[in-house]
Amino acid sequence: MSVWDELVGQQEAIDVFRAASQSELASATSHDSAMTHSWLVTGPPGSGRSNLAYAFAASLLCRNGGCGTCGDCKQVAARTHPDLAMLTTERVIISIDEVRALVQSSQYSPAVSRYRVIVIEDADRMAERTSNVLLKALEEPPERTVWILCAPSEADLIPTIRSRVRSVRLRVPSVPDVAELIVTRDGVDAVTAERAARHAQSHIGMAHRLATNPDAAARREETVRLVLGIMTVREAVLAAARMIEIATDDAKAITEERDGVELEQLRRSMGIAEGDAIPSNLRSQVKGLEEQQKRRATRSLRDGLDRILVDLLSVYRDVLRLQLGVSDELINVEFESELRAAASARSSEDTLATMEAIGVARERIDANVAPALAMEALLIRASRSEVPA
Amino acid sequence: MAGKAKIAIEQLSWNNAKPAPIVLVSGAEGFLADRAIQNIREILKASDASLEVSDLDASSYAPGELLTLASPSLFGEPRLIRVSDVEKCNDEFLLEMLDYAESPDSDTTVVLRHGGGVRGKKLLDTLRSGTGGAVEIVCAELKSDNDKFDFAGNEFRLAGRKIAPSALRSLVQAFSGSGSELANACQQLIADADGDITDRTVEDYYGGRIEATAFKVVDSAVAGRLGDSLVTLRHALQSGADPVPIVATFAAKLRLMAKLYGERRGSGELAGALGAAPWQIDRARKDLSGWSETGLGNAIEVIAQTDANVKGASRDPIYALERMVNVVASYGKR
Ligand SMILES: [Zn+2]
16 A cells, blocks of 8 residues: 555656655756656546645655654645645635745755655646746755645746746546546445446546535536526526536535544544533634635535536537537436537527536636526526527 | 903814704704704703793794793793794794893793805804803704714714614615604614614615615616616716625526516415515506517516626626627517
């Protein structure tokens, strides 16, 4: 067993990190060693960027190079290792103060391990000013400090940071790879796992959720059914309202699950049994967590809408393939007859325009446009055919 | 005694009102005057619950009324005589009041409400010179938003209530047209809202009011009255209205219209499903005349783009708003 075991379809990246953890640091400016101070893990959402980052962190902090079973490895898995610092973004933007605090903590020597490791999960969510604070730290890293940044792509970082990091690119794992992981890790049957991996378009976290949470799967199904049923402006506006509800429910469910887990972890780390009152001297910690969770709630609705947009995009990708005469590898194969009807009712130009409208809706929601309005505009475009089929 | 020398009498602000044998309440702001007179009544009532209150109208004054009301009663109860419309007083009142001021009754408080103008100037001059031991409460119009902000803030302070500055600002903005409505709104919030007053509280109570201007802009636009709509819009923007809620009001209206397009069920049946009141549904149905399905779709797409524009995507949000009004007022033709 090792920390690399549960990473799906990323053998090349694993080889790079393994080699790095087994070699020594050269000087900060040298590229001769397999190991260096600053890393960037890129890959599409759900490809397992942060999983890989933490596996790498474990291999650096573990005395056995990432055995997966020792105390160091367990502490990394629980995010409580004393030589591990991390920034997990629950908000849209990483604040400059968060990065300053992290940079400060990067100056400490390791307490128990070979390295001090700092992970920034969504390094693309930094404003330029914030990036520059980080840049200074990357330019002069203390001897035993290792930075691991994660972002969708290199282009999401400013060039000066890009030139300072060694980049490791993840690929999108295949549907069978993800399905296999779900079967072995979550104990789900093969049919359910395949469907979940396919609907999640190989997004590992999403596939896990669709496979293990029937409500989440039902919400996705309703979304697809809704969009395929829109014929009129009236239906578009009603469907938009329903999708907002679905996104809200989904966000709420995810938030509650995660909040509960976190509170339980905090209670356990403070040694308080379930149902026991929290001693007053520890209450501020619990309160701090609760406030953080509240702040996060805003972002989670956006994430819920984003999941819906991803599902809608999968529908129009299927429609477009059918229009182009490709009928295998449909993502939403369960809706094949509805997809075929949609494909013959409109032109591929309209389908492309709708896919573009999905991108516009995402940008608008990111720019704070009222979500209902952004969804309405999108679904109205989806209901309209401008070019005859 | 003060005599006839020209000494200025004590001039108080509306919220420092206090009783005196004669209280002159001057100034144009009626609601402040009302509040001042109410305060005087409460102070008097608190010092003696047997207070007898009577009212006189100076414009239809009948000779002898004042003396009748002010003459000592059998049990010596204190009296409060509230005289309205002194700025329109008749000659009889003027004469008798000047006379009364020479030797006012010690158990009686006469409150004279003078809303401005030259009528009764002689009486005012006499009182201001010190005759009758009068005080004056000046209730000048609250002109600037700053004055109103101070006034409203003071209302909450007096009541021992906390209100967030931003909540206070939106409250003042919602009632920028009328000081008395602002005063009422403050009192209503103080009476009805629990705890500290936040943006949310004000939105809950007066959100509708804040949207009132926006409704006018929308209503004329959906009815195809471009000129009216643009004029109202520009006026609203000039008086500091925020473009964001205006766009939101357009969105809400067109959304409801779209939900009703081709819908045959009755408004009562639909109210629950659409989350709108039956009258709103009836109204939106009427608004649909002249609209096509394509037009509705276009309009909503333009409103979505406008929302993005007023939230930073465009350097000229005003232009974006006007363009939206143009599209909506042409029934969604682009
Ligand atoms: Zn280990």
